[in-house]
């Protein structure tokens with residue numbers, strides 16, 4: 001009898017703890033979305049507001065268009081791709097969004113090919129794609145200077161989302177703990193070359209992060225390894241929207257959410273009963289960490305969405321020649 005009472009008390013205590021940690025600290029969305037909108041449907045509810053998921057208090061999870069540069073982090077199978085797919089699916093509906101995929105793991109973004117300007121998987125193609133993004137940034141910068149303008153708007157051309165799935169693969173950091181740098185070996189030489197390329201890549205991505213936002217270029221960076229070594233502070237400081245799925249310790253919480261906010265979040269706060277659970281914080285919406293979950297799109301549905309929205313696709317030629325949406329429509333007629 002005593003054992004049963006003790007067991008019941010333990011279960012009640014455990015459920016109370018679970019309920020408390022599953023509560024968002026504060027659901028402080030600055031965007032009020034009509035309560036008739038289903039939180040799970042992906043919808044454009046305003047020109048600059050899309051919904052694609054639900055918060056822990058059953059409000060629609062909103063994504064501002066174009067929003068901040070975004071970080072999406074979490075251990076494997078924690079729901080990063082699901083969140084990235086939901087954001088792409090939302091924004092793919094508008095012609096004001098162009099996408100370039102950087103997918104060194106080759107598994108995540110290929111389903112979007114009909115909608116993407118490019119999905120680069122080989123490192124050479126990835127480097128070329130990043131160089132093209134920097135070229136676009138510089139071309140747009142010169143254009144704005146000539147026109148006496150200060151900020152990119154959709155009237156001038158689309159926002160380009162550079163979607164990077166597995167950032168750690170690009171930065172030359174060993175994520176498996178194996179040191180391959182024994183001096184003078186063939187592998188060491190290959191590593192030195194790949195380190196040099198990685199450092200050029202990081203410089204380019206940093207400059208996209210620093211200057212791109214004002215020129216219509218936004219980064220969506222996803223990683224299983226949110227550590228200070230993988231995400232250096234230069235890049236991290238520019239990623240104003242942080243989406244953190246399940247992580248493996250408090251150091252990762254600090255890197256994902258910033259040291260100021262990390263104390264409010266327990267590293268184990270996403271229950272396994274909530275696949276795809278996440279914390280989101282941003283500069284415009286969700287000023288304090290808010291718990292949520294993205295709309296789940298089964299992988300087999302993505303090719304249909306990509307095909308249905310393929311008419312909104314931009315080519316590199318169209319982007320680099322600074323075509324506007326109106327220019328595109330004229331050339332189609």
Ligand SMILES: Nc1ncnc2c1ncn2[C@@H]1O[C@H](COP(=O)(O)OP(=O)(O)OP(=O)(O)O)[C@@H](O)[C@H]1O
Nearest residue numbers: 075076077078079080081082275276293294295296
């Ligand atoms: N929002 C969600 N709702 C319901 N289930 C989800 C959600 N997000 C993820 N899942 C489940 O978790 C699985 C893994 O999700 P996902 O592929 O997005 O993880 P990941 O973090 O990208 O993993 P990896 O790092 O290995 O690529 C999905 O196949 C799905 O079953």
Ligand SMILES: [Mg+2]
Nearest residue numbers: 080081082108
């Ligand atoms: Mg993934």
